[in-house]
Amino acid sequence: MLSVRNLTKKFSDKTVLHNVSFEVKNEVFGLLGPNGAGKTTLLRIIAGIIKPTKGEVRILGVESYKDKARESIGYCPQESVVYNELTGMENLMFYAGLYGLRSSKAKRRAKELLSLVELSDYADRRVKVYSGGMRKRLNFAIALIGYPKILLLDEPTVGMDPHIRKAMWDLILRFRDEGKCIILATHHMEEADILSDRVAIIDAGEIRAEGNPEDLKRTYGPKSVINLELFEAGRDLHEILKCYASNEGVIIKENYVRVHVDNPERSAPKIISSLMSHGCKLRLLRIEAPTLEDVFLRLTGRRLSE
Numbered sequence: 001m002l003s004v005r006n007l008t009k010k011f012s013d014k015t016v017l018h019n020v021s022f023e024v025k026n027e028v029f030g031l032l033g034p035n036g037a038g039k040t041t042l043l044r045i046i047a048g049i050i051k052p053t054k055g056e057v058r059i060l061g062v063e064s065y066k067d068k069a070r071e072s073i074g075y076c077p078q079e080s081v082v083y084n085e086l087t088g089m090e091n092l093m094f095y096a097g098l099y100g101l102r103s104s105k106a107k108r109r110a111k112e113l114l115s116l117v118e119l120s121d122y123a124d125r126r127v128k129v130y131s132g133g134m135r136k137r138l139n140f141a142i143a144l145i146g147y148p149k150i151l152l153l154d155e156p157t158v159g160m161d162p163h164i165r166k167a168m169w170d171l172i173l174r175f176r177d178e179g180k181c182i183i184l185a186t187h188h189m190e191e192a193d194i195l196s197d198r199v200a201i202i203d204a205g206e207i208r209a210e211g212n213p214e215d216l217k218r219t220y221g222p223k224s225v226i227n228l229e230l231f232e233a234g235r236d237l238h239e240i241l242k243c244y245a246s247n248e249g250v251i252i253k254e255n256y257v258r259v260h261v262d263n264p265e266r267s268a269p270k271i272i273s274s275l276m277s278h279g280c281k282l283r284l285l286r287i288e289a290p291t292l293e294d295v296f297l298r299l300t301g302r303r304l305s306e
Contacts (some may be wrong), residue, residue: 001024001026001059001060001149001181002023002024002025002046002057002058002059002060002150002181002183003023003024003057003058004021004022004042004046004055004056004057005021005055005056005057005058006019006021006054007019007042007045007052007054007055007056007057008020008052008053008054008055009038009041009042009045009050009205010053015205016038016041016205017038017041017042017205017206018205018206019055019206020038020202020206020207021055022200022207022210024181024183024198025181026176026179026180026181027176027182027197028172028173028176028182028195028196028197028198029181029184029196029197029198029199029200030185030186030198030199030200031043031183031184031186031199031200031202032187032189032192032196032199032200032292032296032304033187033201033203033296033304034187034203034304035187037187037203037204037205038202038204039154039185039202040077040078040185042185042202043075043154043183043185045057045064046059046073046152047064047070047073048064048065048066048069048073049075051065059072059073059150060072060149072148072149072150073148073149074143074144074145074148074150074151074152075143075154076140076142076143076152076156077139077154078154078155080135080136080139081139082127082130082135082138082139083127084127085128086126086127087126087127088119088122088124088125088127088130088138089107089110089111089123089124091127091138092106092109092110092113092114092138092141092142092145093110095142095145096109096110096145099145099146101145109145110123113141113144113145114141116141116144116171117137117140117141117168117171118164119134119137119138119141122134131159132159133159133160133161133164136156136158136159136160137164139156140153140156140168140171149179149180149181150181151172151175151180151181151182151183152183152185153172153182153183153184155185155187156168156184156186157169157186157191169191169194172184172195173195176197184196189291189292189293189296189304190291192292193213193291193292196213197212198210198211198212198213199211199212199213199216199292201292201295201299201300203296203299203300208299208300209295209299213292216292217289217290217291217292217295220295220298220299221290221291221294221295221298222247222260222261222262222298223262223263223290224260224262224263224287224288224289224290225259225261225264225287225288225289225290225291225294226258226259226261226264226267226271226285226286226288227257227258227284227286227287228256228257228258228259228275228285229255229256229257229282229285230256230257230275230280230281230282230283231255231281231282231283232255232280232281233252233255233257236278237250237252237257237280240275241257241259241271244259244261244267244270244271244274245259245260245261246260246261246262247298249294249297251293251294251297251303255283258293258294259271260290260294260298264287268285268287271285272285
């Protein structure tokens, strides 16, 4: 349904995408990477908003910047595309008009989408009173207005509370099951893992690995992870723990630490003893399976959040 071939994009002398290739059919294809990795630029090229420096994108066999291809796309950008002085209903009616929907059909579609994203009670309120999460949901509804076959979602759940985020995840999976082709750009490991049939790990404009999340974790992840919660992290924690980690895999975030190990039963007692000898007080230790963040660390040498 959608193919990306040898895509490169430069802005002046800066390369933001380099030789990116993949194909997506009726599935959720995750683009997992940190801010600045090139995800948004890639989606904008697929949406036909900007052209690549090299390579091509084809949608249903047609180049992505042509009208026939763009008619098949619903693009939900990271930034807001709503008008603050209009109501939620008026925003959707405006965009429905751009898609050529007649007034009666446009109103039915707008009501349907407002219900879908749980904004019916706010349909007649001006968007300027909406919260950030509500604006994101309206953004999502706008992407659906033209009955797209392909959905491009750029960080669609940022700013949403857990209940609404879960509802949005359910919607994305429902659209996948209905046969839509969905590309999900996110820096949230859990979101990519739960929703994606396949994931591309993207960093500095390059695809580092691609595959089913479980296959990626088996291929690139550590055999196991020791997850630590400390009362106080202490100084030089990375130096203390890296000798116990496979490939120096240590992820530290405040008082929480993940250590990549090959044999957790053998490593855990040594880690506890070393922490205690350096005055680090341990609150909790768990042995866990690897995650996509562990995969990202192995492939790039740094955390997703860096």
